[in-house]
Amino acid sequence: MHELSIIELKDKIAAGEVKSADAVKSVFERIEKHDPVIGAYISTFKEGALKAALDVDERIAAGETVGALAGVPIAVKDNMCVSTGKTTCASKILENFEAPYDGHVIEKLKEADAIIIGKLNMDEFAMGSSCENSALQQTKNPWDVSTVPGGSSGGAAAAVAARMCFGALGSDTGGSIRQPASFCGVVGLKPTYGRVSRYGLVAYGSSLDQIGPLTTTVSDAALMMNVIAGHDKRDSTSISTDVAPVKDYLDGIDQPLDGLKIAVVPELNAGASQQVKDAIEKGLDVYKGLGAEIVEVAMPNVEYAIATYYVIATAEASSNLARFDGVHYGHRTEKPKDYIEVYSKSRAEGFGTEVKRRIMLGTYALSSGYYDAYYLKALKVRNLIRQDFTNAFEKADCLMMPVSPTTAFKIGEKTDDPLEMYMADIYTIAVNLAGIPGISIPCGFDDGGLPIGLQILTEAFTEDRLLRIARMFEKQTEYNTKMPKL
Numbered sequence: 001m002h003e004l005s006i007i008e009l010k011d012k013i014a015a016g017e018v019k020s021a022d023a024v025k026s027v028f029e030r031i032e033k034h035d036p037v038i039g040a041y042i043s044t045f046k047e048g049a050l051k052a053a054l055d056v057d058e059r060i061a062a063g064e065t066v067g068a069l070a071g072v073p074i075a076v077k078d079n080m081c082v083s084t085g086k087t088t089c090a091s092k093i094l095e096n097f098e099a100p101y102d103g104h105v106i107e108k109l110k111e112a113d114a115i116i117i118g119k120l121n122m123d124e125f126a127m128g129s130s131c132e133n134s135a136l137q138q139t140k141n142p143w144d145v146s147t148v149p150g151g152s153s154g155g156a157a158a159a160v161a162a163r164m165c166f167g168a169l170g171s172d173t174g175g176s177i178r179q180p181a182s183f184c185g186v187v188g189l190k191p192t193y194g195r196v197s198r199y200g201l202v203a204y205g206s207s208l209d210q211i212g213p214l215t216t217t218v219s220d221a222a223l224m225m226n227v228i229a230g231h232d233k234r235d236s237t238s239i240s241t242d243v244a245p246v247k248d249y250l251d252g253i254d255q256p257l258d259g260l261k262i263a264v265v266p267e268l269n270a271g272a273s274q275q276v277k278d279a280i281e282k283g284l285d286v287y288k289g290l291g292a293e294i295v296e297v298a299m300p301n302v303e304y305a306i307a308t309y310y311v312i313a314t315a316e317a318s319s320n321l322a323r324f325d326g327v328h329y330g331h332r333t334e335k336p337k338d339y340i341e342v343y344s345k346s347r348a349e350g351f352g353t354e355v356k357r358r359i360m361l362g363t364y365a366l367s368s369g370y371y372d373a374y375y376l377k378a379l380k381v382r383n384l385i386r387q388d389f390t391n392a393f394e395k396a397d398c399l400m401m402p403v404s405p406t407t408a409f410k411i412g413e414k415t416d417d418p419l420e421m422y423m424a425d426i427y428t429i430a431v432n433l434a435g436i437p438g439i440s441i442p443c444g445f446d447d448g449g450l451p452i453g454l455q456i457l458t459e460a461f462t463e464d465r466l467l468r469i470a471r472m473f474e475k476q477t478e479y480n481t482k483m484p485k486l
């Protein structure tokens, strides 16, 4: 059963051929067997999931209409608030935090009758690219357990790759859906900024954060988008559907784009490893075989994306994380001398090293003497980067590039050098600075059998076209059907 896509499974459940309860049992058998090694889940909701599945089965047997994901086991990254269970953000400070409400996407999943089976590991507060910053556990890459699954949505990518859920939701501030999807050989979509409400998502960089699906097929990502996309007045950045209507992302997904023009950025690609470059070239050949034309473009400002992002994201993080003060949420130090110690000790004990580094960097960038030099400058460069994308989309329908310069690296290989880890975000973070949608789809393997992702980018609010372009590739290749040997 675990080899089915979401669409295959939900069709079988709707037709009464498969019981949702059996799908849930099968998924938990896999979790119990493989997760002690992989470590993707921080918590699971077995009892609640079985109960919800039995309810869906009963409603289907009674001939009732059910939702678009009826009976399908789905897992979510542990920075999305659920009313049943914990929301830890993989941090000691929230280790025992129970949110009193469901986030917007959780409500949407429930309305669609999906079965929420558990919460997935991540880098603490979504800061990182390897899950090594999780304060709770290290997730391993199912393709090679000595390597990282990527991050920060590493638990989500690993769980989908190991078929320990049928699909998952992650969040992407600077690549955290696409990069782990690439490392684990699954599909990961970061929608346009504003397309999916972040109400109930613990904020990291508010001008960058976006929720999106991780799945085994492009069509499954489209189906999940149908469920989660739309306007929500509780998130002030959520776009009105009058301005940007929500499409049916499955409608026409199998229709190739005629006369497709693909832009590539040769100077940018030069930074990737030879094996990654080769896989991207082969990927482009697939599109050429389908009649696509490749055009070269320059994006002169993207080289400043890392510096820009790490000023803006840390500035926003320092402000967002001020709410974890030992009073409002989570951990409080035991015997504070005075109220200053309530704050300082609770935070010192609760946050990990990377989170502290970013709070300090961000506070520094926002401080009165440095605001103009760093933060304001970064905002200006952000506009230039956005302009690079606008220029590229005047010449082509989409951009294609690697997701990450390398395949999954060894656990521990980069932990001593945070800057080296930041540098590896070069292909993903400019996309968040520009707010446009991006997808990673499996496009090959390196010599060691580790997956490689192809990144495709289109203009804001054109996820329908993005998914169609991705689907063109998937129909011609079989990379997404390969599974890690566990």
Ligand code: GLN
Pocket (backbone or CB within 6 Å): 126, 127, 128, 129, 151, 152, 171, 172, 173, 174, 175, 176, 177, 204, 313, 425
């Ligand atoms: N790796 C980037 C960071 O550490 C992106 C993380 C993310 O997208 N949440 O900030």
